[in-house]
Amino acid sequence: MLFTDNTFEKFEKDLVSKFIKEEIPFILIHNQSDIISLDEAKADELRDRYKSDLLEFSCSMLNDEDQERAVAELTSLIVKNINSSAILEKGMFEDLVVAGDLVVLVCPIDSEAPEGRLILPQVNAIRDLLDRNCIPVVVQPSELKSFLERSSILPKLVVTDSQAFDKVSEIVPKEIPLTGFSVILARCKGDFESYLKGTPAIDTLKNGDRVLVLESCSHHSTCDDIGRVKLPRLLKKRTGVNLEFDVVAGLDEIPMSIDNYSIVIQCGGCMITHRQLHNRLKPAITAGIPVSNYGMSLAYCMGIYERAVKIFISK
Amino acid sequence: MLFTDNTFEKFEKDLVSKFIKEEIPFILIHNQSDIISLDEAKADELRDRYKSDLLEFSCSMLNDEDQERAVAELTSLIVKNINSSAILEKGMFEDLVVAGDLVVLVCPIDSEAPEGRLILPQVNAIRDLLDRNCIPVVVQPSELKSFLERSSILPKLVVTDSQAFDKVSEIVPKEIPLTGFSVILARCKGDFESYLKGTPAIDTLKNGDRVLVLESCSHHSTCDDIGRVKLPRLLKKRTGVNLEFDVVAGLDEIPMSIDNYSIVIQCGGCMITHRQLHNRLKPAITAGIPVSNYGMSLAYCMGIYERAVKIFISK
Numbered sequence: 001m002l003f004t005d006n007t008f009e010k011f012e013k014d015l016v017s018k019f020i021k022e023e024i025p026f027i028l029i030h031n032q033s034d035i036i037s038l039d040e041a042k043a044d045e046l047r048d049r050y051k052s053d054l055l056e057f058s059c060s061m062l063n064d065e066d067q068e069r070a071v072a073e074l075t076s077l078i079v080k081n082i083n084s085s086a087i088l089e090k091g092m093f094e095d096l097v098v099a100g101d102l103v104v105l106v107c108p109i110d111s112e113a114p115e116g117r118l119i120l121p122q123v124n125a126i127r128d129l130l131d132r133n134c135i136p137v138v139v140q141p142s143e144l145k146s147f148l149e150r151s152s153i154l155p156k157l158v159v160t161d162s163q164a165f166d167k168v169s170e171i172v173p174k175e176i177p178l179t180g181f182s183v184i185l186a187r188c189k190g191d192f193e194s195y196l197k198g199t200p201a202i203d204t205l206k207n208g209d210r211v212l213v214l215e216s217c218s219h220h221s222t223c224d225d226i227g228r229v230k231l232p233r234l235l236k237k238r239t240g241v242n243l244e245f246d247v248v249a250g251l252d253e254i255p256m257s258i259d260n261y262s263i264v265i266q267c268g269g270c271m272i273t274h275r276q277l278h279n280r281l282k283p284a285i286t287a288g289i290p291v292s293n294y295g296m297s298l299a300y301c302m303g304i305y306e307r308a309v310k311i312f313i314s315k
Numbered sequence: 316m317l318f319t320d321n322t323f324e325k326f327e328k329d330l331v332s333k334f335i336k337e338e339i340p341f342i343l344i345h346n347q348s349d350i351i352s353l354d355e356a357k358a359d360e361l362r363d364r365y366k367s368d369l370l371e372f373s374c375s376m377l378n379d380e381d382q383e384r385a386v387a388e389l390t391s392l393i394v395k396n397i398n399s400s401a402i403l404e405k406g407m408f409e410d411l412v413v414a415g416d417l418v419v420l421v422c423p424i425d426s427e428a429p430e431g432r433l434i435l436p437q438v439n440a441i442r443d444l445l446d447r448n449c450i451p452v453v454v455q456p457s458e459l460k461s462f463l464e465r466s467s468i469l470p471k472l473v474v475t476d477s478q479a480f481d482k483v484s485e486i487v488p489k490e491i492p493l494t495g496f497s498v499i500l501a502r503c504k505g506d507f508e509s510y511l512k513g514t515p516a517i518d519t520l521k522n523g524d525r526v527l528v529l530e531s532c533s534h535h536s537t538c539d540d541i542g543r544v545k546l547p548r549l550l551k552k553r554t555g556v557n558l559e560f561d562v563v564a565g566l567d568e569i570p571m572s573i574d575n576y577s578i579v580i581q582c583g584g585c586m587i588t589h590r591q592l593h594n595r596l597k598p599a600i601t602a603g604i605p606v607s608n609y610g611m612s613l614a615y616c617m618g619i620y621e622r623a624v625k626i627f628i629s630k
Contacts (some may be wrong), residue, residue: 151468222352
């Protein structure tokens, strides 16, 4: 939060109030201090009122050495105040695996997959398993059956892209736990208890009910098709009733007051922080509206919800 | 290449000549066409001289529909003219595997690994294997031995981070082919034949010889430590002579004339295009100076070069 000339009036105060309300970390920086230096009484008042770090800063008239020191100080304050990031706070496989476990990750490669790469939750999963000294085996759905038949090592767990839930569920023997990337994400960065409570409300949806689909990607999203096409189709098939859908992307405004919706379904949120996801869902949860997420809703509609959440419920 | 007001003089001509010389794809865009529209005679002359696409463009005074059409046209011309990208032109595992093959990827997770993710060549490798309906098994070096002992499926190939070459080479049975990510990258985007010819020149280095290390990352690089510390240390150990090293990052200028160097060692170049890599090495190759790359040099110094390049030579 930059300010200059010791000016901290209504605009600055309103902005900081918003940061505090939304739980967004901030630091105060008095810039252009080479022109007007920070008033010490003002500084004490701000530090006292906002319990925030406050830095005197200037880009001009600093020699190289001073500039390096100023930038280092600024950087360290930023790092200190970021207490959350898009990286998961809770590891994806925490409490689910032990070192040496083999975990099969089913990653269909379709037209939505980024060129030459994998989507973020898949990469996050591989990395988290390596961090735990586990052995991720990555397969397309077409190779899954053959691998399971040929492998002498029983997987501790199979994780699939939620879109392949039904196909994969038929292939993986019942004694091997199965879940989805999106369900794992829901556990480590969503409001998992609320999702568990909210997802079965799919079966209570009535004709004409309105469904709010929240897609958190700010950029062009590969989940587009899930939220706009697959999820609506499966929900209509499962419930057998006509539903109205509002799909809201990024941080766009929700078109109606939240109590017009009978259920809110949130994407995995791989690109956003735990706090952003939490704040996005808060109005619905506060209003007592059932909430779910993409993967859990897909699993529910495909009739394999119990299996997909089993390993988390027994914890 | 933007120009306005039908002005295509020395500056513009020089720039386009440079593009042509460096084999950089370009299109010509006459901007601000709402102020001065493109002269048709001029347009024909430019199209004829440069054999290039030429687009008349303006950001102002376009209604929504025209703007959408203009942006679509611009986008399609850009896409049409990009004939190269950081994505590999030749797939990493082309000619090396067939569908159903199990390939073990050894990915040590150390302090250099990006938080929560994997480095790009590892992700590229997993994706390329999935595209070929193969089964990538990802392991840390500590799990490799146990996995190979327990697995009933013989890997078609083991690929390791070059830094773990010696350790991994001891663990992988001699009958299983072994290579490095960096060697694979060298084959698909480096000047592989030149590397094969140049790498053994390591053994001809003499006291006081100068080594040029080229690191292509433009951002803070995780290969920093390899180019600046590990490679110099291993080269000195292997050759037993004193060598002088110049490490050049990104597109920084090379401190001396190229014929002052006895060998040039290039990084894998995961972040740059084939063309950029090729152009960077051209002066050395033209001057007849031996060239190699990080992974192949590391393998050579560790005494496992023959094994690491074997699968490529038999092709």
